[in-house]
Amino acid sequence: MRHSISVLVENQFGVLARIAGLFSGRGFNIDSLSVGETIDPDVSRMTIVVRGDDRILEQVMKQLNKLINVIRVVDLSKEEHVGRELVLVKVVANQRDRAEILSITDIFRGKIVDVGPETYTIEITGDENKIKALINLLVPFGIKEIARTGRVCMGRGSKSIKV
Amino acid sequence: MKRTGAEVFIECLYNEKVEVIFGFPGGAVLQIYDELFGSEIKHILTRHEQAAAHAADAYARSTGKTGVCLVTSGPGATNTVTGIATAYMDSIPMVVFTGQVPTPMIGNDAFQEADIVGITRPVTKHNYLVKDVDDLPRVLKEAFYIASTGRPGPVVVDLPKDIMSAKTDRPYPNKVQLKGYNPTYSGHLGQIKKVAQEIVKAKRPVLYTGGGVIISGCHKELLKLAELTRIPVTNTLLGLGGFPGTNPLFLGMLGMHGTWYANNAITDSDLIIAIGARFDDRVTGKISEFAPHAKIIHIDIDPSSISKNVKVDLPIVGDAKNVLAELNKELKQLKAPPQTRDWLTKIEQWKKEHPLKYNKKSGKIKPQFVVEELYRITKGEAIITTEVGQNQMWAAQFYKFANPRSFLSSGGLGTIGYGFPAAIGAQMGNPDRVVIDIAGDGSFQMNLQELITVVQYRLPVKVAILNNRFLGMVRQWQQLFFNKRYSSTCIHCAPDFVKLAEAFGAVGLRAEKPEEVAPVIEQALNTNKPVVMDFRVDPEENVAPMVPAGGALKDMILV
Ligand SMILES: Cc1ncc(C[n+]2csc(CCOP(=O)(O)OP(=O)(O)O)c2C)c(N)n1
Numbered sequence: 001m002r003h004s005i006s007v008l009v010e011n012q013f014g015v016l017a018r019i020a021g022l023f024s025g026r027g028f029n030i031d032s033l034s035v036g037e038t039i040d041p042d043v044s045r046m047t048i049v050v051r052g053d054d055r056i057l058e059q060v061m062k063q064l065n066k067l068i069n070v071i072r073v074v075d076l077s078k079e080e081h082v083g084r085e086l087v088l089v090k091v092v093a094n095q096r097d098r099a100e101i102l103s104i105t106d107i108f109r110g111k112i113v114d115v116g117p118e119t120y121t122i123e124i125t126g127d128e129n130k131i132k133a134l135i136n137l138l139v140p141f142g143i144k145e146i147a148r149t150g151r152v153c154m155g156r157g158s159k160s161i162k163v
Numbered sequence: 164m165k166r167t168g169a170e171v172f173i174e175c176l177y178n179e180k181v182e183v184i185f186g187f188p189g190g191a192v193l194q195i196y197d198e199l200f201g202s203e204i205k206h207i208l209t210r211h212e213q214a215a216a217h218a219a220d221a222y223a224r225s226t227g228k229t230g231v232c233l234v235t236s237g238p239g240a241t242n243t244v245t246g247i248a249t250a251y252m253d254s255i256p257m258v259v260f261t262g263q264v265p266t267p268m269i270g271n272d273a274f275q276e277a278d279i280v281g282i283t284r285p286v287t288k289h290n291y292l293v294k295d296v297d298d299l300p301r302v303l304k305e306a307f308y309i310a311s312t313g314r315p316g317p318v319v320v321d322l323p324k325d326i327m328s329a330k331t332d333r334p335y336p337n338k339v340q341l342k343g344y345n346p347t348y349s350g351h352l353g354q355i356k357k358v359a360q361e362i363v364k365a366k367r368p369v370l371y372t373g374g375g376v377i378i379s380g381c382h383k384e385l386l387k388l389a390e391l392t393r394i395p396v397t398n399t400l401l402g403l404g405g406f407p408g409t410n411p412l413f414l415g416m417l418g419m420h421g422t423w424y425a426n427n428a429i430t431d432s433d434l435i436i437a438i439g440a441r442f443d444d445r446v447t448g449k450i451s452e453f454a455p456h457a458k459i460i461h462i463d464i465d466p467s468s469i470s471k472n473v474k475v476d477l478p479i480v481g482d483a484k485n486v487l488a489e490l491n492k493e494l495k496q497l498k499a500p501p502q503t504r505d506w507l508t509k510i511e512q513w514k515k516e517h518p519l520k521y522n523k524k525s526g527k528i529k530p531q532f533v534v535e536e537l538y539r540i541t542k543g544e545a546i547i548t549t550e551v552g553q554n555q556m557w558a559a560q561f562y563k564f565a566n567p568r569s570f571l572s573s574g575g576l577g578t579i580g581y582g583f584p585a586a587i588g589a590q591m592g593n594p595d596r597v598v599i600d601i602a603g604d605g606s607f608q609m610n611l612q613e614l615i616t617v618v619q620y621r622l623p624v625k626v627a628i629l630n631n632r633f634l635g636m637v638r639q640w641q642q643l644f645f646n647k648r649y650s651s652t653c654i655h656c657a658p659d660f661v662k663l664a665e666a667f668g669a670v671g672l673r674a675e676k677p678e679e680v681a682p683v684i685e686q687a688l689n690t691n692k693p694v695v696m697d698f699r700v701d702p703e704e705n706v707a708p709m710v711p712a713g714g715a716l717k718d719m720i721l722v
Contacts (some may be wrong), residue, residue, distance in 0.1 A: 010343060014292075018284060025285045055470070062467035068289040068309060071343040163342060 002031060003057055003077040004153045006161055007046040010069040011037060018067055019046070028052065028060050032085075032150030043071065043163055047152045071163050080156040086125045086149045088113070089135065090141035093120040101141060108134045119144060168296050168327040169194040171335065172260070175303040176204050178335050181231050183207060183222065183591050184213040189235025191262025191275065194327040195350050207591060207620060210612040212239050214584035216246020217610075220255045220317075221588030224571045225546055227579050228382065229256040229311045232590065236262040237275030240321075241282065245578055247317045248286040252575025253374060253401060254314035265325040266294055288316030296329035301336055308339045310622070314465040315378060346464060350481030355489045358436070358460050362479030362490075363499035364459075365434035367506045368394045371417065371446075373679050374401030374574070375439015375463060375483050382406065382567045384487035385438065391494055393501035395510055397425040399440050400559055403570040408543060408563025414510070415519070418642055419710045420445040420556040424513035426716040431509075432457045439463060439483045442472040443575070452715035462486050517721060519560050527701040530554070530629040534561040536680050537599060537627060540688065545569070545597040548585040550606030551577045552636035554629045556706045558601040580609030586624040587616055597688060599625045605634040605654055614667035617693040625687050626695045628660055631702045639705045664695035673697040 009015045018037065019093070021115050023030050031049040036044050043049070050060055057075065064073045076083075093101050098120070107111060108130065116122035124134055128151070166174065172195055183205040188196045189254040199206055201209050201365065209215040212234045219230030230250075234243055240261035250257045264273040269292075280292045289309050291302045310318040349489070362368060376385055382405050389396050389412050396406045406413055414425035422706060426448075435457045440446070447453040450472060461468070461475040462483055469478045479486055521531040534557050537545070544563040549555040549572040564570050571589055573581040582600040590598045600607075607628055617624045629635075638652040661671030674683040680698065687694040707722045 014280065014284075017281065021284050059467065059471060065469050066346045066465070068341060 001053065002049055002051050003075055004081070004083055004151055005050060005061070005064070006074045006076055006153060007048060007064060007070060007074040008038070008161060008163060009044050009046060010071065011042050011044045015044070015069045018069065019048075019064070022063055022067065025125045026059070028056065032148070034150035034152050037091075040163070044141055047150065049151050072161060074161050076153045078153055081125055081153050082156060083151050083153040084125055085128070085131060085151045086123065086132055089122045089124065089138060089143060090119050090145040091122060091138045092118060092144060094118065097141055099146060101138070104134070104137050110134065115139045164604060165330045165332045167194070167321070167330055168299050169198040171234045171296075171299050171303070171331065172322070172327070172349070173198045173202050173204070174335050175307075176202075176231070179229070179307045181229075184231040184233050185218040185222070185588065186233035187212050187215055187235070187239060187409055189239050189262060189275070191236035191239075191264060191324045192233065192322070192327075193262075194263075194324070195233065195322070197582055200519035204438070206233075207587065207616065209584065209587070209616050209666075211406045211610065212242035213246050213580065214587070214610050214613045214616070216243040216259060217249065217578075217581050218258050218583035218588035218591070219259070220250040221548060221571045221585030222248075222592045223255050223257055223588075224585075225568050225589040226592035227568065228592070229258060229307055229403065232257065234259070234261055235275070236264055236279075239279045240279040241277050243582045244282060244286065247283055247319065249573050249578045249581060250317040251286045252314050253573065254378060255317065256311040257317040258310050259317060259319045261319060261321050263292065263321045263323040266323045267325070270523050279319060282716060283319045286317070287319050290319040290321070292321040293326050295325065296326050296331040297333050299331060300333045305341065309341075309344065309599055313344070327556070347466075347480045348464075348482040348485055349481040350462065350486035350489060352489065354479045355486060356493055358479065359490060359493040360499055361434055361458060361460060361477065362392055362394070362436070362494065363497055363502075366502055367432050368392070368419060368434040368436065368503065369414075369428050369432045370394050370396040370436050370438065371399075371429065372396060372402045372405055373399040373440025376402055376405035377567045379439060379464070379483040380567070381438075381484035381487050384484060384491060386410075387491050388487055388494070391491060393477045393503045393507065394436070395428060395503075395507065397421070397428065399443070399446055399574070400572060402440060403575040404564035404567045407565055409565070416559050417716070419448070419707050420560065421706070422519060422560075423517040423708050423719055423721060424510055426710070426719055427513050428510055429454050430715075430717045435459045437461045437463075438487070441468045444472070445717070447472065448710045448718075449715040452717065500535070502528060511569070522703070525701065526677070528674060528680060528698055530557050530631065530700040530704055531561050532611040532677060532699070533627060533629060533680055533698045533700065534558055534601065535693065536684055537601070538562045540681065540684050541597055541599070545599050546571065546589045547594060548572065548582040548589060548598065548600045548601045550582040550600070551579045552603050552606065552634070553631070553639065553704075553706050554601050554603040554606065554635070556636075557629065579603070583607060583610050583626060584613050586626070587613060587622060590622045590624050597625070602626055602628045602633060603635055604628050604630040604657055604660075607660075611663070614664065614669055614693070618668040622693060623691045624693050627684075628695065628697050629700050630660070630697050631700050631704065632657060633702060638703075642703070644704070661693050669693040669695060671695050671697065673699070675699045
């Protein structure tokens with residue numbers, strides 16, 4: 001099963017290397033990892049998507065907690081949460097396909113953020129299913145490039161993850 | 164007041180009450196060595212940085228204080244890696260200071276630059292590169308705090324050369340503030356009550372205790388618990404000394420080369436109480452058949468140890484000393500009489516059926532006999548360090564330890580070359596005790612340059628080489644599982660250890676017949692010089708009994 005884990009870390013150099021090293025050293029699989037500053041510049045928040053059974057997940061959480069620079073670890077998959085990813089897709093857009101690509105993008109509430117002589121660059125935000133569906137529809141036109149942020153997550157309601 | 168980084172470093176050593184450090188100088192740590200020159204800190208110059216790290220580790224194991232090691236950048240730093248990994252696997256509090264090239268040169272492949280923080284990240288509890296001298300006092304304080312608290316472990320602090328001459332007026336802090344680090348020391352009372360209930364119900368309980376007992380210093384509480392409940396005790400390799408080796412409730416070591424009766428007890432048990440032990444594969448054997456009938460209680464300070472290898476029914480996170488004290492209180496209140504009489508009778512039978520044994524009538528020196536004689540003559544009171552392999556297992560099986568912090572051995576990493584430098588650290592920390600490295604001829608050759616260190620500092624360390632002229636443990640596996648094809652394990656081409664000792668200015672002694680063993684030991688113990696004892700033991704003696712790799716404890720081969 002896939003789990004989305006939110007991790008608050010001290011915003012210090014080397015922290016990412018510690019976390020990456022922990023996963024590679026212990027053979028845990030990361031599906032995606034995203035990181036950015038929180039409102040407190042000394043603290044960063046990571047969202048790590050990992051795959052594994054309950055036993056592996058328990059170890060992932062405990063091992064993360066063991067790192068000195070890690071402040072909090074929460075498995076958001078255990079509660080109601082929203083998860084989003086931002087994706088940029090550069091798709092081949094010939095004159096005759098342009099209208100169709102535009103309407104697909106519209107339906108998915110995406111945006112064309114760059115137009116080239118032969119390409120559109122589409123920005124789309126959403127959960128995994130939505131992004132997968134859009135990409136599947138774009139494949140026939142020819143996808144030249146794709147860049148994804150990885151999933152970011154937050155619990156629903158007023159509860160929050162704090163230091 | 165403004166001080167240089169090097170001055171802050173010395174201030175830190177005084178503040179942390181460091182009496183001795185082990186190290187080796189070089190270009191990147193010149194300022195520090197210059198400050199040390201006039202200080203009251205004792206510095207032991209080993210002849211290899213690996214040895215400095217092992218010595219600091221053993222100083223910590225034998226005293227409970229944090230071991231300190233200081234080396235230069237690049238090769239000096241990389242030479243400590245085996246020592247750091249050894250300490251990490253066995254949870255030993257140690258701080259290793261490495262020199263580094265000046266901060267503007269970091270990343271440029273400068274002369275003697277190595278990314279030691281990157282290299283040691285997976286084998287340290289934490290590590291630091293100090294990039295600003297104003298951070299130095301805080302980092303030094305944190306390093307000692309992290310190394311010695313919670314589940315202890317090594318911390319590396321990388322000190323660029325320019326930081327050591329830069330000046331700061333930041334004071335040395337007396338407290339640390341770490342958002343992400345807050346070990347749990349007292350166990351959950353509700354859980355402790357439940358454990359007490361399980362204990363009074365159990366018919367065939369076993370206490371399985373590890374290095375955590377030594378680290379937390381709860382040997383007295385453990386003895387009380389065992390005697391109160393009449394529950395037998397088995398130790399892991401690192402747990403030896405945590406329970407008196409001569410106590411009738413003691414089952415010896417468990418696991419691959421543990422006793423038959425300890426392994427039987429685990430297999431038949433209905434309740435395992437694990438204390439400061441981590442269910443290592445050398446202990447459990449085939450995990451699916453480990454203690455199949457037992458409920459498992461696990462007391463440990465490290466939550467990640469719990470349910471890592473074996474599913475635990477009742478976990479308690481906390482310092483074993485606090486937890487056992489509470490547990491004993493709880494048990495006393497319950498006033499339930501122990502129910503283990505039948506269980507202990509059965510175990511007594513097992514002990515008689517298959518004790519640890521070896522052929523005493525071969526006419527050759529058996530390595531086990533050497534260890535037994537060492538035990539008899541030192542009355543179990545010596546500090547024993549070991550190398551790794553057969554020597555280590557025989558030391559663990561045949562030396563009955565009376566006290567904690569007396570058996571120093573590389574358990575997790577299994578580092579040959581550990582024992583001799585470890586003896587240096589142990590002797591520095593315990594000037595009045597007898598320190599003996601029980602060694603193999605192969606292992607001893609991995610760090611024998613340290614003979615000059617023990618001579619220089621007049622450390623009366625004794626080395627007992629169980630000289631079988633093989634890399635014995637590897638040979639044993641080749642004999643049993645590779646059809647006696649002794650590929651690269653025969654080391655007949657060896658130095659004359661007696662002459663070697665003499666060349667360094669130490670004493671060399673040799674025993675070739677069983678009747679020479681005791682006189683050699685007596686002679687070695689009667690001099691206050693360092694001594695190398697070359698015991699010419701039966702070359703193809705094997706360690707028994709044995710659980711084959713991947714086998715279950717119940718499938719132990721007795722031979
Ligand atoms: C640094 C290192 N290299 C290799 C090994 C593998 N190893 C384990 S036991 C052993 C044999 C050591 O031989 P010796 O010191 O003669 O000890 P004996 O087993 O004969 O007592 C070896 C090579 C190891 N444990 N550590």
